[in-house]
Amino acid sequence: MFQIDKSKAKYEQAKQHLAGGVASSLRASMKPTPLYAESAKGARLRDVDGNEFIDYLLAYGPLILGHAHDGLTDAILMAMRKGYTYGLQHDGEIELADLLVEILPCADKVALSGSGTEAVMLALRLARAHTGKRKVVRFHGHYHGWSDSIFTSFPGAGLQQSTAAKQAATVPPGTMGQSESSLEDIILLPWNDVVSLESTLRAHAGEIAAVISEPVMCNSGCIQPNVGYLEELRRLTEELGIVFILDEVITGFRLGLGGAHERFGIKPDLVTIGKAMGGGIAVSAVGGKAEIMKHIDTAEVSHLGTLNGNGVATAAALATIRELAKDNGAVYARMEELFIKLSTGIRELLHKRHISGVINQVGPVFHMMFIDEKEVNNFDTFNKRDSGKYARFAELMLEEGVLLRPNGLWYISAVHEQADIDATLLAVDRALGLLVV
Ligand SMILES: Cc1ncc(COP(=O)(O)O)c(C=O)c1O
Structure with a gap:
């Protein structure tokens, strides 16, 4: 009962x-x-x-x-016995970075954080630093975490996906207490619509730092990209000097070891991963092109977090990924x-x-x-x-x-x-x- x-x-x-x-x-x-x-x-x-x-x-x-999971639990316990977090560097970070770069097709380098929200925050910051531009295109029905600069409410069925201009004019905050100005840099578009994408990107290319997209609209109906859509997104962003961020917080290590971008054969400039990566322990990452990630190397971009790369998180991610990677x-x-x-x-x-x-x-x-x-x-x-x-x-x-x-x-x-x-x-x-x- x-x-x-x-x-x-x-x-x-x-x-x-x-x-x-x-x-x-x-x-x-x-x-x-x-x-x-x-x-x-x-x-x-x-x-x-x-x-x-x-x-x-x-x-x-x-x-x-x-x-x-027995293997994951053992790995976590072993890491904990050696000290949970040091605020210093340790081998786990190097091993995890090496493994992620080996597995994720688009990653020359990675940075470690604690949640998907933080990974997205860092990816947006890197894109802005790299391009010197500030606007970000995101799509209806996608979710990229709850930080002020990206969180919008999902409009109801009444909102028609008509013209790009109309979409761009309405970016509703996701919650009370969120400064409306935090979304001033967001352009909200219908997803899977090449026409509005192309016209918006061409019209505002000089201002747009990044396009961020889930590879599959997992947060609203698990809707697949139309044939050729992600390829077009890749082609246009490359042509127009816009950073293409694929948000794989759900799909990373879920749709396959190399995530959706490997499954679909798309190479974004940056990828965000979280959730399955740690098997249930808080850890996330941004991976991407060396020329963009280098802004962290040069300290032009600050990437912070007290518990980033802690020994428990890296041990959990390593154990999870190695378990998933068994038998190819x-x-x-x-x-x-x-x-x-x-x-x-x-x-x-x-x-x-x-x-x-x-x-x-x-x-x-x-x-x-x-x-x-x-x-x-x-x-x-x-x-x-x-x-x-x-x-x-x-x-x-x-x-x-x-x-x-x-x-x-x-x-x-x-x-x-x-x-x-x-x-x-x-x-x-x-x-x-x-x-x-
Ligand atoms: C695609 C996507 N990006 C980012 C996030 C935010 O991740 P987190 O909840 O770990 O902050 C989520 C969470 O569901 C997500 O689905």
Whole structure:
């Protein structure tokens, strides 16, 4: 029997002294209540009420090796016994930098930080320093962390993606307390639209330092780039002297060892990675061309952070990446195969129950949504989904023993097994049955 009494009580207790009751605002949206974890191992998580879940939330993406992975845990413990952080240099930083440069096709050099937000901040700073320009093009539906200079709210379905000029004129702040002037340098464009991209870049090339894009719009529907779109983005930015930043905080070490840019054969100038890179420990990186990264070498660009490159973070990243790299990265094909079985099975169940829905999948990540469309390949269509119905579905899935992100994005880890997929499909069948009554 699904129980939430203890989680509910803890949430009330937490709200007394923990602002918002949760440590990251998004987590408060979980229904029927934010859950409190007790422990987790592999693909399974147990909460304080004794409920056990197959986990596809995976801490919002980082847990590519699942929970409490033995090898990763050993590596972290070994590093901790030698001192967690020194404020001095150590071998782990050199080893990690060497490994990242070996694996990431676009990286001649890397810089280490603690979160995806910080990696994006550094990439934007490098781009501005390198070009001497200040504007940044970003796209509707993409998320690049919560720093003031890039965080915008996602407009609702009402906002039409019409002309580039209209888009450029409206950059809504993502939160109260954010200075509107912090977004003055942002040009917001529809994604996957070569026409608006080209006209904007050509019109403002003299002012635009960077274009930043997720390679797959993971944060809004897991929408793939149109054929040729990223190539065109690469071609135009190169021609116009604009730094192309690919934000691979989700896709890095998830879509493959070399991330999306290796998978798609695109070479951005800079790449940001985080999440899966540390297997659940806070670490992130910017990698890119030597001629841009050199602004850190020359100290023209400040790259700061008390805990940057700490021994626990570097040990975690090294252990995670080495585990993923075993047998030439064979684990990626396995994760993808299992996830295709899962998404195909869910599509069949939707069909069986005459429920309209779409699942967009790219390798070991997919977005499931309830929507009256055959396909969802742009942000406007994505905004037509029934997010309330999905939140209800996610709640029913909890009762069925499956932990999902309430917005529809599913992740798989290297330790999920066929039995998990089979059990999940049974749970989906039951939850869909309850959803339609
Ligand atoms: C594409 C992308 N960039 C940046 C970030 C920010 O990363 P973090 O939450 O580690 O600051 C996220 C987080 O979800 C993300 O999805």
